[in-house]
Amino acid sequence: MKASFKLFRIFGITIGIHYTWIFAVIFFSWTLAAVYFPLSYPGWSTVVYWITGIIGALLIFVSVLLHEMAHSLVANARGIPVHSITLFLLGGASNMEDEPKKPAAEFAMAIVGPVTSLVLAAIFWGFSKLPADATTPLAAILSYMSLINMYIGIFNLLPGFPLDGGRVLRSIIWGSTGNLTKATDIAGLVGQIFGWIFIGLGIFLMISVSFISGLWIAFIGWFLNSSADASRKEITLRERLSHVKVRELMNPGISTISPEASVEELVRDIFRKQQGRAVPVCKDDKLNGIVTITDVKKVPQDKWSETQVISIMTVDPLYTVAPDDNLNVALVMIAKNDVNQVLIDDNGRCGGLLTRADIIRLIQMNRELGLN
Numbered sequence: 103m104k105a106s107f108k109l110f111r112i113f114g115i116t117i118g119i120h121y122t123w124i125f126a127v128i129f130f131s132w133t134l135a136a137v138y139f140p141l142s143y144p145g146w147s148t149v150v151y152w153i154t155g156i157i158g159a160l161l162i163f164v165s166v167l168l169h170e171m172a173h174s175l176v177a178n179a180r181g182i183p184v185h186s187i188t189l190f191l192l193g194g195a196s197n198m199e200d201e202p203k204k205p206a207a208e209f210a211m212a213i214v215g216p217v218t219s220l221v222l223a224a225i226f227w228g229f230s231k232l233p234a235d236a237t238t239p240l241a242a243i244l245s246y247m248s249l250i251n252m253y254i255g256i257f258n259l260l261p262g263f264p265l266d267g268g269r270v271l272r273s274i275i276w277g278s279t280g281n282l283t284k285a286t287d288i289a290g291l292v293g294q295i296f297g298w299i300f301i302g303l304g305i306f307l308m309i310s311v312s313f314i315s316g317l318w319i320a321f322i323g324w325f326l327n328s329s330a331d332a333s334r335k336e337i338t339l340r341e342r343l344s345h346v347k348v349r350e351l352m353n354p355g356i357s358t359i360s361p362e363a364s365v366e367e368l369v370r371d372i373f374r375k376q377q378g379r380a381v382p383v384c385k386d387d388k389l390n391g392i393v394t395i396t397d398v399k400k401v402p403q404d405k406w407s408e409t410q411v412i413s414i415m416t417v418d419p420l421y422t423v424a425p426d427d428n429l430n431v432a433l434v435m436i437a438k439n440d441v442n443q444v445l446i447d448d449n450g451r452c453g454g455l456l457t458r459a460d461i462i463r464l465i466q467m468n469r470e471l472g473l474n
């Protein structure tokens with residue numbers, strides 16, 4: 103998840119917030135100031151309820167951040183780079199560059215989050231017993247922090263993927279069967295079931311207790327259900343694509359353009375004649391870079407004839423796959439980098455392009471023909 107605003111950097115990790123986070127802070131501040139604190143601690147003034155409510159809401163996100171930091175630090179230590187954490191409407195997300203390669207690594211990364219939250223819950227519980235008067239705003243916040251960290255810890259331990267508990271379950275099945283696809287499918291199914299339970303519970307609460315709280319829980323359920331469903335579909339797809347080589351989708355008659363060609367030639371000879379939006383730049387059958395319609399748009403039309411492709415092409419980063427790579431490698435590269443195509447580097451020779459559309463076409467054709 104991409105952050106809308108970056109806050110600060112710690113241990114090499116950029117902490118950012120997604121704009122939806124603002125709604126969560128407002129919602130939690132209001133719930134705490136107007137409902138939770140007045141019911142639990144009667145007799146404060148409205149201003150005190152609101153100040154305590156806003157501090158409480160911000161502290162929820164400190165708790166979430168500490169939980170995510172624990173995941174990220176263990177991931178980094180296990181060789182899976184995490185460069186950023188984004189706080190959003192429903193909590194936090196550590197943006198991992200890769201999935202763990204071993205069940206033990208996934209287990210360690212997943213379990214450390216809830217453990218951190220539960221340890222924090224115990225620490226805040228201890229602190230909340232220190233003030234002599236248990237009805238002051240400070241004592242209220244400390245005991246509330248204990249409660250919220252306990253909720254975060256327990257909720258995330260539910261064994262449905264992609265919650266932490268679901269990752270723990272997946273790592274155990276993966277470790278004992280050696281089959282990541284099967285493990286993801288089972289843990290994802292449990293995740294979907296929990297999603298449905300939360301949706302049901304949320305609707306029940308909406309009708310019988312509190313519309314807003316019920317809606318919130320139903321929304322969490324919907325989010326859990328759909329991400330579990332997406333994870334199951336993605337892993338099944340990756341598994342299918344892992345049996346197909348890039349070579350099988352390579353087009354023998356690929357178009358390429360020379361770095362010395364003009365933008366005018368590029369448009370006339372390539373983009374006008376074929377459907378693609380990108381073309382490999384090659385010289386003497388050696389891969390030099392890639393040029394896309396987006397690059398062309400940056401050049402004013404009256405400069406097309408005097409501008410060479412070399413001055414607008416992308417050289418770095420170049421996303422490349424080899425003909426003998428499996429298609430899932432290409433798919434992950436396309437998805438992770440949010441690009442539409444990867445270049446095929448055939449031992450330094452120009453192998454053409456593999457586009458997102460090529461992969462989608464293959465999947466659709468296979469589905470239509472009933473192939474796997």
Ligand SMILES: [Zn+2]
Nearest residue numbers: 215216258266
């Ligand atoms: Zn977590």
